[in-house]
Amino acid sequence: MSIAVYIAVMAVVTYLIRMIPFTVFRKKIKSRFLKSFLYYIPYAVLSAMTFPAIFFATGSAAAAAAGAVVAIVLAYFGLPLIAVAAAASLAAYVMGLFI
Amino acid sequence: MKFTHFRKGLIHGIPIFLGYLSVSFGFGIMAVKSGLTVFEAFAVSLFNLTSAGQTAGVGIIAAGGSIAEMILAQLTINLRYSLMSLSLSQKLDKSFTLPRRLIASYGITDEIFAVASAQPGTVTPWYMYGIILISTVGWCLGTVLGAAAGSLLPAAVSDALGIMLYGMFIAIIIPPARKQRSVMAVVLLSAAISTLIYFLLPFISSGFSVIICAVAAAVTGAVFFPVDDAPETEREDAV
Numbered sequence: 001m002s003i004a005v006y007i008a009v010m011a012v013v014t015y016l017i018r019m020i021p022f023t024v025f026r027k028k029i030k031s032r033f034l035k036s037f038l039y040y041i042p043y044a045v046l047s048a049m050t051f052p053a054i055f056f057a058t059g060s061a062a063a064a065a066a067g068a069v070v071a072i073v074l075a076y077f078g079l080p081l082i083a084v085a086a087a088a089s090l091a092a093y094v095m096g097l098f099i
Numbered sequence: 100m101k102f103t104h105f106r107k108g109l110i111h112g113i114p115i116f117l118g119y120l121s122v123s124f125g126f127g128i129m130a131v132k133s134g135l136t137v138f139e140a141f142a143v144s145l146f147n148l149t150s151a152g153q154t155a156g157v158g159i160i161a162a163g164g165s166i167a168e169m170i171l172a173q174l175t176i177n178l179r180y181s182l183m184s185l186s187l188s189q190k191l192d193k194s195f196t197l198p199r200r201l202i203a204s205y206g207i208t209d210e211i212f213a214v215a216s217a218q219p220g221t222v223t224p225w226y227m228y229g230i231i232l233i234s235t236v237g238w239c240l241g242t243v244l245g246a247a248a249g250s251l252l253p254a255a256v257s258d259a260l261g262i263m264l265y266g267m268f269i270a271i272i273i274p275p276a277r278k279q280r281s282v283m284a285v286v287l288l289s290a291a292i293s294t295l296i297y298f299l300l301p302f303i304s305s306g307f308s309v310i311i312c313a314v315a316a317a318v319t320g321a322v323f324f325p326v327d328d329a330p331e332t333e334r335e336d337a338v
Contacts, residue, residue, distance in 0.1 A: 003139050004142075005166070006156070006159070006160045006166075007139065007142050007146060008146075009166055009169050009170060010143070010147055010153075010156045010169060010173055011146035011147055013169075013170050013173040013174060013177070014146075014148075014152055014177050014180075015205060017173075017174065017177045017178065017180050017181050017184075018177075018181070018184050018205065018207045019184075019201060019204040020181070020184075021182075021184035021188060022185075022187065022200050022203070022207065023188075023197060023200045023201060023204065032325050032326075032327075033322075034321075036320065036321035036325045036326045037320075037321040038178065038181070038182045038317075039321075039326050040282070040285045040316065041175075041178050041313060041317045042209075043275065043276065043282050043289070043316075044286070044313040044314075044315075044316035044317045045151060045175065045289075045313040046272050047272055047285070047287075047289040047290045047293070047312075047316070048289045048290065048292070048309045048313055048316070049155060049293075049309055050265050050268045050272075050290070051289075051293050051294055052293065052294045052297050053305070054265040054269075057262045057265055058258040058259060058262050059254065059255070059258040067265075067266065068262075071262075071265070072269055074270070075269050075272075075273035075274060076277060081118055081267050081270045081271065082267075084266050084267065085121065085122060085263045085264070085266035085267040085270065086263070086266075087266070088262050088263065088265070089125075089260050089263050089266065090259070093255060093256065093258075093259035096255050096258065097255070
């Protein structure tokens, strides 16, 4: 399968998801279940993508775990996205030096 | 008038530009590690402009997944943009004609949505173009730098940068999880199912695993913790 085909499929699906509600639907969603489902989807998606994958994202599980713990603690205290992401990388790097 | 709005959008997009620059650097590294060329990584970023969807998409490409899997994964992961588009469509200036909506809908991301919906009153097309343009430049530039320079960096450094996107995902899910028990429950449930699938059912690919976990956790959340007005709550959190 050509990589260009994959990229085209990704792009078209992603664009349609954004474009259709932006141009066609003007009414608010009525179904409480559907509204709730859509509300929780981003958190569920990001959580499933992060765990357990984050522990295999660097050379060693220990370095990755250090990055994950630092990210969770800093995010808990509400630091900006960039600070959390950068600190996770730094923690993984520093831990990597000791292994 | 157009220029004033455009400039305002560009200025409001500067923090997004900086954020995207560093996060997409991590994506560029990951994409090249997964077997994409620098140009392919750039094309993915230019045509998709979404961190989670791209990360999953590159995973599917690397694993040689099916087109159906790609469509389903993108649908599930990016479904949140429909909600944002829907919410933002109520806030558009009268000058937002159909062609302009077709252009601006390209750039609905979590961050752009957050900034645009925090504006008092309506948003104009040129304001949206400004914020989308500068954000897209940051996203693509970071991707190319990460993809091209990733191989020049020592392995220890590029390994450590590979964790960056996950750090950003954590930074998005933890603060609302701390505030709302329901979000915490959904996050924990999704992570638990994902971990179980990874270790016990390894034949399920990562793309389908994300779909299964997300749908199961979000349905559970919707059944046990229905929300009253999702877009409003989300807007409050995002800003």
